[in-house]
Amino acid sequence: MAKHRGRGTVAVNYPIGMNLGGDPSQALVHSNPEGQFTVALSSIDLGQGMKSVTRQIAAETLGVPVGHVYVDTADSDTGAQCMGSFASRGTHRVGNAVIAAAKEARAVMLAAAARELEVNPTDLETDGLGNIHVKGAPQRSVTTKDAANAAQFKYGESVSGSGIFLIPMSDVDVETGEMNTVSCFAHCAMIVDLTVDDKTGEISDVQINSAYEIGRALNPKLMEQQLVGGAWMGLSHAAYETTEPAYPSRDHRPFDFSSYVMPGPGDLAQHDIAILERPAPDGPFGGKGPGEMCANPVLPAVANAVFDAVGVEIDTLPITPERILRALKEQRGA
Amino acid sequence: MTTPVHFTHNGRPVSLFTEAGESLLSLLRLKLGDQTPKYGCGQGGCGACSVRIDGQLRLACLTLAETVDGAEVETVAALSAPNLDPLQEAFMDHFAAQCGYCTPGMIVAARTLLDTNPRPSRDEVIEAISGNLCRCTGYEPIIDAILAVAAQEVSA
Numbered sequence: 001m002a003k004h005r006g007r008g009t010v011a012v013n014y015p016i017g018m019n020l021g022g023d024p025s026q027a028l029v030h031s032n033p034e035g036q037f038t039v040a041l042s043s044i045d046l047g048q049g050m051k052s053v054t055r056q057i058a059a060e061t062l063g064v065p066v067g068h069v070y071v072d073t074a075d076s077d078t079g080a081q082c083m084g085s086f087a088s089r090g091t092h093r094v095g096n097a098v099i100a101a102a103k104e105a106r107a108v109m110l111a112a113a114a115r116e117l118e119v120n121p122t123d124l125e126t127d128g129l130g131n132i133h134v135k136g137a138p139q140r141s142v143t144t145k146d147a148a149n150a151a152q153f154k155y156g157e158s159v160s161g162s163g164i165f166l167i168p169m170s171d172v173d174v175e176t177g178e179m180n181t182v183s184c185f186a187h188c189a190m191i192v193d194l195t196v197d198d199k200t201g202e203i204s205d206v207q208i209n210s211a212y213e214i215g216r217a218l219n220p221k222l223m224e225q226q227l228v229g230g231a232w233m234g235l236s237h238a239a240y241e242t243t244e245p246a247y248p249s250r251d252h253r254p255f256d257f258s259s260y261v262m263p264g265p266g267d268l269a270q271h272d273i274a275i276l277e278r279p280a281p282d283g284p285f286g287g288k289g290p291g292e293m294c295a296n297p298v299l300p301a302v303a304n305a306v307f308d309a310v311g312v313e314i315d316t317l318p319i320t321p322e323r324i325l326r327a328l329k330e331q332r333g334a
Numbered sequence: 335m336t337t338p339v340h341f342t343h344n345g346r347p348v349s350l351f352t353e354a355g356e357s358l359l360s361l362l363r364l365k366l367g368d369q370t371p372k373y374g375c376g377q378g379g380c381g382a383c384s385v386r387i388d389g390q391l392r393l394a395c396l397t398l399a400e401t402v403d404g405a406e407v408e409t410v411a412a413l414s415a416p417n418l419d420p421l422q423e424a425f426m427d428h429f430a431a432q433c434g435y436c437t438p439g440m441i442v443a444a445r446t447l448l449d450t451n452p453r454p455s456r457d458e459v460i461e462a463i464s465g466n467l468c469r470c471t472g473y474e475p476i477i478d479a480i481l482a483v484a485a486q487e488v489s490a
Contacts, residue, residue, distance in 0.1 A: 228471070232473070233472075256375065265476070266460045266464055
């Protein structure tokens with residue numbers, strides 16, 4: 001009876017979104033007469049940061065401060081259509097739709113500024129601080145607020161734009177069965193080291209080392225947050241969570257929060273993360289999105305590490321002490 | 335049976351009637367409109383409803399409303415008036431919230447810790463929030479935020 005150290009590795013090609021039936025998302029952007037912009041989305045922020053990232057993308061495209069942009073994800077009945085927040089698609093699909101919508105709204109704002117300054121719109125640039133000025137002549141400027149106001153009250157123009165981003169449906173080649181299922185991949189490599197006690201079946205001292213390639217980290221802190229939290233959930237799925245642990249029968253399964261097992265703050269794995277940025281050609285400012293890929297690799301990596309430690313291959317999740325002990329018993333009996 | 339209770343809610347004296355078996359959480363949320371303590375599991379397993387009663391950390395879902403008669407009850411809302419508590423600032427700086435559902439309870443638990451133990455170790459922080467479940471963050475940013483406030487308050 002002893003404790004065994006084991007190592008498991010995993011490599012992931014993670015598809016961003018899906019296009020088997022076409023995968024569109026839409027965004028609407030408009031400004032009030034004060035130059036304050038609203039981005040209306042049906043895409044939902046579940047806590048992953050959709051609102052923060054689309055707000056940054058809109059502000060960057062419009063050329064206005066982030067504080068001048070509000071993202072409204074209030075109602076998927078009245079908002080423009082979005083396929084949804086799933087398949088790690090939010091940043092990529094919705095971000096591209098926001099860029100398209102914000103470009104249109106920016107063009108109206110710049111056209112009004114051009115009329116105010118009596119120049120050609122192509123000679124104008126934004127400073128990102130709330131001003132529009134003539135290239136090379138910063139003293140000839142108008143605020144984005146005044147431009148948005150003039151557009152609506154003097155020129156009768158709506159400072160608004162609509163955008164859609166579509167990955168079209170991919171047909172199957174009837175001869176070869178070939179199809180282009182995915183246009184954009186994120187990547188991950190992960191190493192999990194852990195200890196298995198062959199007497200109790202318990203897993204302990206989990207260390208995770210990972211590298212994620214996510215296009216471009218549009219908001220590095222949000223990215224880190226999602227990778228840390230997602231890996232925790234991956235570990236939880238790998239080793240803890242189930243509604244079906246049967247000790248000794250199904251009657252003993254958890255019925256409520258108090259008996260449903262999840263790792264707490266005292267059960268954390270040490271996790272060192274490297275974020276690699278390889279901007280995606282079709283991503284918004286190169287972004288892809290960590291999405292589900294932050295949780296998924298932990299599961300096979302833990303299974304592989306258990307195999308490396310004690311030589312049993314567990315193919316049913318979660319990898320509980322009971323499952324490890326049963327597999328060890330079978331191994332000895334064989 | 336209907337029972338009158340008098341207590342202070344975030345420093346404000348309140349008097350109202352409670353029904354037999356009503357929880358403090360239900361009274362706070364439904365009768366006083368203070369929705370900062372959250373309903374998570376309703377059985378003391380998640381900590382989302384954490385409040386302070388006479389300075390002690392308590393679970394509002396397991397506390398009978400009639401037992402707080404004469405007590406001082408504080409929710410996280412008490413900490414943010416007039417300015418945000420340093421813990422609330424630190425939770426933002428450390429990105430210690432994603433969906434935010436556990437955050438009020440986490441901050442009440444953390445404030446209670448720092449008021450009694452201004453210089454906690456990492457293990458003591460973990461112990462202090464071990465009754466509070468978080469599904470999103472993996473806890474690391476929360477632990478870091480609490481330790482940052484401890485360091486800052488001790489040096490101040």
